[in-house]
Structures are given as C-alpha cells and as structure tokens.
Amino acid sequence: MKIHEYQAKEILARYGIPIQPGRVAYTPEEAEAIARDLGGPVVIKAQVYVGGRGKAGGIQFGNTPEEARAAAARVLGMNIKGLTVQKVLVVSKLEIQEEYYLGIVLDRKTQAPVVMVSTAGGVDIEEVAATTPEKIIKQAIDLRWGLRPFEARNILARAGFPSAVIARGGAILTALAQAFIESDANLAEINPLVLTRDGQVQAADAKIVLDDNALYRHRDYAAWEEPEEANPLEFEAHKEGLTYVKLNGNVGIIGNGAGLVMTTLDMVAACGGKPANFLDIGGGARAEVMAKALTFVARDPDVKGILVNIFGGITRGEEVARGVIMAQQQLPAGLPIVVRLSGTGAEEGRAMLKDAGLDWGKDMRDAAQKIVAAIQAKEKGQQA
Amino acid sequence: MSILLDEHTRVIVQGITGREGSYHTTRMLEAGTKVVAGVTPGKGGQSACGLPVFDTVAEAKAATDANASCIFVPPAGAADAIMEAASAGIKLIVCITEFIPVLDTARAMLVVREHGATLIGPNCPGLCTPGQGKIGIMPYQIFTPGPVGFISRSGTLTYEVVALLTEAGIGQSTCIGIGGDPIIGSTFVDHLKLFEQDPQTQAVVLCGEIGGSDEEDAAEFIKTMKKPVVAFISGRTAPPGKRMGHAGAIISGNTGTAQGKVAALQAAGVPVAETIFDIPDLVKAALARQV
Numbered sequence: 001m002k003i004h005e006y007q008a009k010e011i012l013a014r015y016g017i018p019i020q021p022g023r024v025a026y027t028p029e030e031a032e033a034i035a036r037d038l039g040g041p042v043v044i045k046a047q048v049y050v051g052g053r054g055k056a057g058g059i060q061f062g063n064t065p066e067e068a069r070a071a072a073a074r075v076l077g078m079n080i081k082g083l084t085v086q087k088v089l090v091v092s093k094l095e096i097q098e099e100y101y102l103g104i105v106l107d108r109k110t111q112a113p114v115v116m117v118s119t120a121g122g123v124d125i126e127e128v129a130a131t132t133p134e135k136i137i138k139q140a141i142d143l144r145w146g147l148r149p150f151e152a153r154n155i156l157a158r159a160g161f162p163s164a165v166i167a168r169g170g171a172i173l174t175a176l177a178q179a180f181i182e183s184d185a186n187l188a189e190i191n192p193l194v195l196t197r198d199g200q201v202q203a204a205d206a207k208i209v210l211d212d213n214a215l216y217r218h219r220d221y222a223a224w225e226e227p228e229e230a231n232p233l234e235f236e237a238h239k240e241g242l243t244y245v246k247l248n249g250n251v252g253i254i255g256n257g258a259g260l261v262m263t264t265l266d267m268v269a270a271c272g273g274k275p276a277n278f279l280d281i282g283g284g285a286r287a288e289v290m291a292k293a294l295t296f297v298a299r300d301p302d303v304k305g306i307l308v309n310i311f312g313g314i315t316r317g318e319e320v321a322r323g324v325i326m327a328q329q330q331l332p333a334g335l336p337i338v339v340r341l342s343g344t345g346a347e348e349g350r351a352m353l354k355d356a357g358l359d360w361g362k363d364m365r366d367a368a369q370k371i372v373a374a375i376q377a378k379e380k381g382q383q384a
Numbered sequence: 385m386s387i388l389l390d391e392h393t394r395v396i397v398q399g400i401t402g403r404e405g406s407y408h409t410t411r412m413l414e415a416g417t418k419v420v421a422g423v424t425p426g427k428g429g430q431s432a433c434g435l436p437v438f439d440t441v442a443e444a445k446a447a448t449d450a451n452a453s454c455i456f457v458p459p460a461g462a463a464d465a466i467m468e469a470a471s472a473g474i475k476l477i478v479c480i481t482e483f484i485p486v487l488d489t490a491r492a493m494l495v496v497r498e499h500g501a502t503l504i505g506p507n508c509p510g511l512c513t514p515g516q517g518k519i520g521i522m523p524y525q526i527f528t529p530g531p532v533g534f535i536s537r538s539g540t541l542t543y544e545v546v547a548l549l550t551e552a553g554i555g556q557s558t559c560i561g562i563g564g565d566p567i568i569g570s571t572f573v574d575h576l577k578l579f580e581q582d583p584q585t586q587a588v589v590l591c592g593e594i595g596g597s598d599e600e601d602a603a604e605f606i607k608t609m610k611k612p613v614v615a616f617i618s619g620r621t622a623p624p625g626k627r628m629g630h631a632g633a634i635i636s637g638n639t640g641t642a643q644g645k646v647a648a649l650q651a652a653g654v655p656v657a658e659t660i661f662d663i664p665d666l667v668k669a670a671l672a673r674q675v
Contacts (some may be wrong), residue, residue, distance in 0.1 A: 034387040080670075108566045108596045108632070111490050126637055143491050184485050213459065213631065214485035245626050258537020258564055258629025259593055262618040263660060269621045270659055283521075283539075311521040311540045311547075314407075343523060343543065364544070365661055 001211045003224050004047040006089045011183055011221075011276035012110060012190070015175040017201045022091030024048055026150040031072030034090040046078060046085040051124070053208075056080045067271035094204055100161065101125055102173050104141070104180045106187070112140040114355035115173065116145065117159045121192035125223055128224040135159075145268025147177035168201040169193065183221065184214030202242035232302060242279060242293060247272025252306035254290075256281050256315045264309045267329055272373035274284075276303045284314040287305040298331050305336035305375040309364055310343075317349030319340040325356045338365035386513040387533070387578040387585070388476055388502070390415075394452070396421045396444045396474075398465045399456035400432045404480075408456065408521050409433040415524040417517030422447040431512030441472040452476035454519045456508065462506060463488035466569075470499040477569070478519045479505035480538020484643055486631070489567045496569060507631065509539035509561035523561065530555015532667060533579035535572055535599075536591035537564050537630070541618060545591060546658050552664035554671075557585040564630025566595070574604035580609050587612045587670045589663060590654075592645055595633045599645040604653040610653040614671035615649045616657040617642045 010017045017220050019037060023048065025031035031251055035042045036236040047056030053059055057083050062068030068090065078085045099122035107114040118136045120128045128135055131242025139160040141147045153170035161169055172193065187209040194204045215222040227235035237244030243258070249266070251273045255261035265275040277300060281293050292310075310320045324339055331337070340361040341349045353360050359374070395412070399405040400422025410433050412419050421444040422432050428439030438444035441453065453474045457465040462481035469477045470492075477496065484506050496503045504511060514527035521539070526547045531636045532554055536542040539561050546559060560575055562568055572590055572623010578623050590613055592599035599617065606613050622628045622640040624635040646656045655670070658664045 080560060105567065106486060106490075108598075109601075111493050111567045113487075113490075115398065143487065168556060181487065183567055184487055186486070211486050213483045214487070216460065217485075243629050245628060246620075247623065255540070257540025258633060259536065259541030259591070259618055262538075262542060262593060262622060262628050262633065264619045265543070265622070267659060275621060278628055280628075285480055311543050313540070313543060314521065341525075342547070365662075 001212055001215065001225055003221070004049070004211065005206055006044065007224050008046060008050070008208040009203065011179055011208060012176070012203055012206055015179045016278065017172050017175050017190075019028060020087055020091040020202060024087050025072055025090050027075040027089050028069045028076065031088060034364070035062060035068035038090070038092050042068050042074050043091050043093050044068060044074050045089040045091070046080060047087045047089055048080050048083045048085055050081045050083060053080060054146045058085060059262045062361050080384050092201065095197040096194045097197050098195040100165070100169070100194075101128070101178055101191045102169075102193050103189040103191065104177060104187070105187070107140065108147055112138045112143060112178070114140050115155055115177065117155055117161075119160050119174070125191065125226065141177055143181070146181055147174055149174045152177070164286065165195055165201055165211055172203070175221060175274065183218060184211040185209060186211050191376060237296060240296065242284035242296060245278040246295070246300070247275050247277055250275045250302050250304040250375060252300065252303040253274050253309070254293050254297060255304065255309040256285065256311065257294055259278065260309065260311055262278065262367070264307065265363060267368045268307065268372065271365070271368040271372045273368065273375065277298055281315070285319070287319045287323035287326055290320050291327035294324060294327035296331050298335060303374045305337070305338075305371050307367055307371040308337065309337040309367060312341065312343030312345055315344070317343070317345030317347070318352065319345070321349035321352040324358060325352065328356065328358070334378070336371060338367045338371040338374065338377060340364055386516060387582050388558060388560070389452070389511055389513040389574070390516055392600055393418060393458070393476070393519075393673040394417045394448065394450045395452045396423055396441065396448065397456065398423045399471065400424055400435070400437060400468065401427050401430070402456055405456035405594065406432055409435070411524065412454070413519060415447055415517045417519060420450050424576045429481040441474065443467045445472050445474065448656040450474065452519060452584070453478065453647070454481040455594050457481060457582070459485070461485040463492040466492040466503060467495040471495045473499070473630045475501050476508045477501055477503045478527045479503065479569070480520055481505070482507040482512060482563070487566065493569065493646055495542050499655055502574075505559060505569060507564030508564045509542060509569070511558060511560040514556055517573065519672045520561070527559065528555040531557060531583040531584060531586035531671065533588040535556050535557035535588065536561050536594050537632070538591065538618070541591055543556055545546060545663055546587065548660060548664055549589070549667065552665060552668070554667055557582060566632040567656060573605045576602060576609065578606055579627070580611055586674050587610065587614065589667060590615045590619045592628065593630070593633050594622050594628065594635050594642050595630070595640040597639060600648040603648040603654065606649070606652045606654055613654050614657065614663060614670055615654050616660055616663055617645045617649070622629070
C-alpha cells in the first residue's frame with residue numbers, strides 16, 4: 001500500500017527521526033494559517049501517490065503566510081501525472097547544505113531487506129544506479145537482529161558520508177531499518193536526508209510502501225488507505241475483495257488464478273484484442289462471486305465485451321455458469337459474453353450456459369477469438 | 385523416478401482440521417499420497433480424514449516418521465508453521481497459504497535454511513508426481529506419468545498447460561508450483577538442478593511470469609544443463625508498476641518484464657512458446673532431439 005509523504009514522516013517521527021515541523025492543508029487558507037503558526041519561510045508540497053512532483057511544479061515556496069497561501073492555491077487542484085492534488089504538506093523551509101540518500105528495499109534475491117545509501121541525494125536513485133552505480137553502497141539486513149548501529153555507521157562511512165553526518169545519520173539509518181521491519185514495509189526511503197547550514201541532520205522527504213498482507217496487524221496504517229483517483233474502480237474492487245487491475249483496452253477479462261488471468265490477457269492480445277482489465281476471482285469462487293465480478297467489470301464504460309476463462313479445480317463449472325446467468329439480467333443488453341469452462345463441472349456448466357443462450361469457447365484461444373470477433377462485429381454494426 | 389515426492393514420502397498436514405485442510409487431505413489420500421497424520425494445536429488426540437491429529441509437528445513426526453509437510457494454516461500463523469516443521473526435522477515443506485506477510489516468509493526462510501529443509505511456496509499449488517500422489521491442491525486427474533518435468537509460478541496456469549501436455553500424449557515426471565510471492569522457498573534453479581539429476585526426466589517445461597529475476601537466473605543455469613528446457617512467460621501485456629494478482633508479479637522499473645525474461649531464455653537457447661498452445665509441439669521437438 002502506498003502512503004503519502006506526511007504519513008511516512010509520521011512513521012519516521014515515531015522512531016525518533018528528525019523531520020521539519022509542519023501539517024497538511026486542504027485549502028489555501030489552511031496553508032496560510034499553518035505557515036503563520038510555523039513562522040518563517042515554508043515549502044508547500046503536493047501529496048500525491050506519484051514521484052517527480054518537483055519537476056511537475058508540485059513543490060513551491062512561500063516566504064510569508066500570504067505567499068504560502070498563493071503557493072498552495074497554485075498547487076491544490078494541480079494535475080500531476082493524471083492525479084489531482086487534493087492536499088499539501090506545509091513545512092518549514094530548510095537551509096540545505098548537503099543532500100544524501102538513505103533507502104531500504106525488500107530484495108527478492110537475498111530474501112532480506114537491503115540498505116542502499118548514497119551521498120548523491122535529492123535525485124532519483126534509479127538514475128544514480130544507472131549512471132554512477134559505484135556511488136551506491138548496499139548491504140542486506142539480517143532479520144535475526146535488524147540493522148545494528150555500528151553496521152549503519154560502517155555503511156555510511158563506506159559510502160563516503162562526512163564525519164559530521166556519520167553519528168546522527170547512522171542513528172537515523174538504524175531507526176529507518178527498525179521502522180521498515182516493524183511496519184512491514186516493502187520500501188522505505190529518505191531522499192533527501194539533509195545536512196542543514198546550521199548543522200542539523202533531517203529527513204526532508206520520505207517515501208514508504210507497506211506490505212498489503214501485513215496490514216491486518218497495523219490497523220492504524222491500514223486506515224490511511226484512500227482511493228487512487230486515477231483508479232477509483234481498483235479501490236472499490238479491493239473493498240469488495242476482488243483482485244482487479246484496470247487496463248486501457250475494451251475486452252473485460254475474468255478468470256481464476258493470477259497466472260491464468262495474465263495468460264488470458266496475453267491470449268486476447270495475441271488474437272488482436274485489447275484487455276480492459278485483470279480480474280482474478282481466486283480459487284473456489286461461488287456463483288455470487290462470479291456474478292459480482294461480471295457486474296463489476298461491466299461498470300467500466302470502456303468494456304465492450306467480457307471473456308470469462310475458468311479452469312475448474314476447486315472452482316466448479318456449474319457455480320461459474322450459475323453466476324454468469326445470475327448476472328446476465330444486470331448487464332447492459334447486447335454486451336457480448338464468452339465463457340470458457342474446463343475441469344471440474346465444465347460439462348454441467350456448459351449445458352447451463354447453452355440453455356441460457358450464452359456463448360462459450362472450447363478452449364482459451366477459441367474463446368479469446370470469439371470475444372474479439374464479437375466486439376469487432378458490434379463496432380462495425382454501430383459504424384454502419 | 386521423480387523429484388521430491390516419491391514412494392518414500394510420508395506427509396503430515398498442518399491445519400488438517402480446517403475447511404481447506406480437510407478437503408485437500410481427502411483428495412491427497414485419493415491420489416495415493418501417503419498422508420500419515422495431521423497437526424492442529426489444541427486438537428491432539430482427535431482424528432481427521434481417518435488420520436491421527438497431533439498438537440505439534442514434533443509429536444506427529446515422532447509417532448509417524450513423517451518426512452514432508454503440507455501447510456494449510458491461515459496467513460497470520462503460516463510462517464510459524466513453516467518454522468515449526470523445519471525445526472522438527474521435516475525436510476520437504478509445502479506451504480499452500482497465500483497472503484503471508486513477506487517479512488514473515490523471509491524470517492521463516494532463515495530457519496528453513498538453518499535446518500537444511502526445502503520449502504515449496506508459499507502461495508503455491510504444491511507438487512505432483514503422477515502415479516505416486518500429490519502434496520497440495522493440484523487436480524490429480526489431469527496428470528499422467530511420463531518424461532517431462534514441470535515448474536511454474538502459477539497454479540491454474542500449471543493445470544492449463546499440464547492438461548494440454550496430457551492431451552498431446554506427453555506425460556510428466558514431477559510438476560511443481562513454486563509460488564507467486566516475491567520471496568519463495570525454492571526457485572526455478574533449485575528444481576532445474578533436481579530435474580537435471582533425475583533419470584526419469586528427459587525435458588523440462590518452465591512457466592514463468594513477470595516480476596523479479598528468477599527466470600533470468602534460470603536462463604543462466606540452463607546454459608549448463610544437458611537436458612532441454614521449453615519455456616513460457618505470462619504477463620506480456622502487463623503494465624509496469626501494477627501487481628497482477630500474485631504479490632510477486634510486478635514490473636518494477638525495468639526489471640521483471642516479460643520481454644526481458646523471454647530474451648534471457650532465448651539467449652540461453654531455450655525455445656519460448658508464444659502461446660501455451662505451442663508448448664506441446666516444442667516439448668515433442670525437444671524430446672525428439674534427446675533420443
């Protein structure tokens with residue numbers, strides 16, 4: 001789960017990592033009031049779930065509360081990579097002397113969180129990794145004891161951090177590792193970590209991605225989940241317990257098992273169609289789940305036809321067929337649907353579909369070809 | 385012969401009294417698997433599916449001499465169940481459970497390695513040796529014994545492809561679903577090594593998907609193999625940054641793309657099927673070259 005910068009900083013603060021004072025504003029007036037409370041120049045930072053805010057103009061400055069208000073008015077409502085800015089973080093401006101990078105990411109190969117640090121902070125770390133990989137020092141964390149303070153200092157020293165930053169930076173990195181592990185993060189970044197002109201070391205920006213599977217034991221963080229404006233259907237699907245990803249084509253796709261659904265998308269594409277979504281109903285789904293999945297996919301206005309591809313194991317063909325028939329009345333009239341059933345209960349399911357006048361494919365390829373043809377025929381008919 | 389699961393495999397089921405646990409234990413027994421006991425803390429002394437139930441894996445192992453475990457424990461306790469099995473000296477651990485917090489799996493792996501056990505999964509359908517039985521949830525009726533080893537990150541895709549192989553008259557030695565999580569107990573390379581040594585296996589089918597670099601690692605290893613490998617990669621149409629169902633199926637930046645994996649495998653001389661329907665012919669050609 002993605003969280004906002006201000007939420008990531010709230011986690012860091014719980015672990016004693018120094019951050020700038022500040023609060024979130026939803027209106028220019030609130031931003032002005034926060035700036036007045038803080039006193040002195042402030043930074044207005046768009047809170048959206050994408051990187052590259054600075055380049056897009058989502059980070060602006062105000063020397064006075066009035067300027068802060070004007071800056072917030074410019075940033076709020078701004079569109080950054082398809083997302084509308086609905087809130088800004090207002091923080092005291094730092095007098096930055098140096099910028100560094102501290103990050104921890106879950107590494108699949110070493111099967112552990114891996115620390116990455118660099119003295120080249122404030123820029124995209126992937127760029128640093130691509131152009132000057134020697135500037136990044138990496139080390140895996142042993143989950144039996146976490147990152148110990150001396151290890152953190154060693155990592156910073158190896159990366160060439162100055163003596164003035166080693167002790168406090170090491171403590172911050174140790175705390176970041178503890179925050180990563182205790183919050184069940186997949187990613188935790190401080191970029192930049194700054195050394196200010198008056199000699200302070202602070203986290204000026206922070207990014208944390210949490211493990212969805214562990215949210216059950218972090219209810220306070222789970223409450224931060226909010227709809228991604230770019231994908232309102234995905235948010236709703238998640239609430240409904242459906243595994244759904246919105247794509248940009250017009251063939252709605254439903255299947256059981258992630259690998260099979262992904263393969264179905266590829267098959268539709270190979271047959272000349274464009275998938276509108278990924279939807280996995282999981283194992284052992286009942287008719288009600290199938291019906292819900294169908295009506296859900298049909299709500300996407302881009303969807304011009306739906307392919308259901310089920311390989312029955314614990315999922316039974318009759319249940320799937322019953323679900324499709326249940327959903328039929330609620331679907332837009334004339335919306336082409338092709339169902340492919342195989343495995344457990346496939347014969348019974350197909351007979352039910354046939355009685356209901358529904359189309360079915362003999363295998364995945366046949367079904368993909370049928371739905372793509374049905375959509376093309378319908379579009380031709382509309383043009384004629 | 386086969387790998388991992390043979391006539392000497394004696395299985396316990398952790399979570400046998402749960403809905404999934406008891407349903408699939410019955411199916412495993414029907415398939416001929418030697419399931420010898422179940423474990424559910426607090427239900428020791430009872431019986432389930434006609435088998436004795438123990439409170440702990442250690443007790444079950446002492447009483448039955450089990451050497452494998454199949455885990456159906458819910459996510460919050462599944463990593464603990466893996467560690468319990470490894471600590472009790474179980475050498476083959478198959479974890480079906482999905483949605484385990486990934487750091488829990490990472491911690492469990494420390495214990496699995498310490499005890500020299502093999503973990504398959506989590507978030508996997510298990511494995512099947514046709515003619516011997518299965519550990520996990522694969523539908524046994526689609527398999528048929530034969531010379532082809534099979535490794536996949538996905539469950540239902542495995543069934544789909546195995547059904548195509550069986551239809552084409554191509555039998556399987558052992559089929560393994562290694563799991564769709566970012567951290568899994570054993571990888572393509574681990575099982576390719578076993579298939580390379582297995583006398584029954586003459587060719588291997590590898591079904592990969594987007595995310596991570598296990599397929600790229602497999603490509604490197606295949607360069608050293610004598611037996612032919614045929615591959616398929618799903619997720620060619622998946623956009624970057626989106627998790628496609630499996631927690632591990634995500635393209636991050638430039639890593640984990642289907643195109644990158646296909647290229648790595650082809651560079652290792654592996655024929656990569658365009659669609660799953662091309663797999664049987666590629667396997668037949670590979671087997672023909674073997675003889």
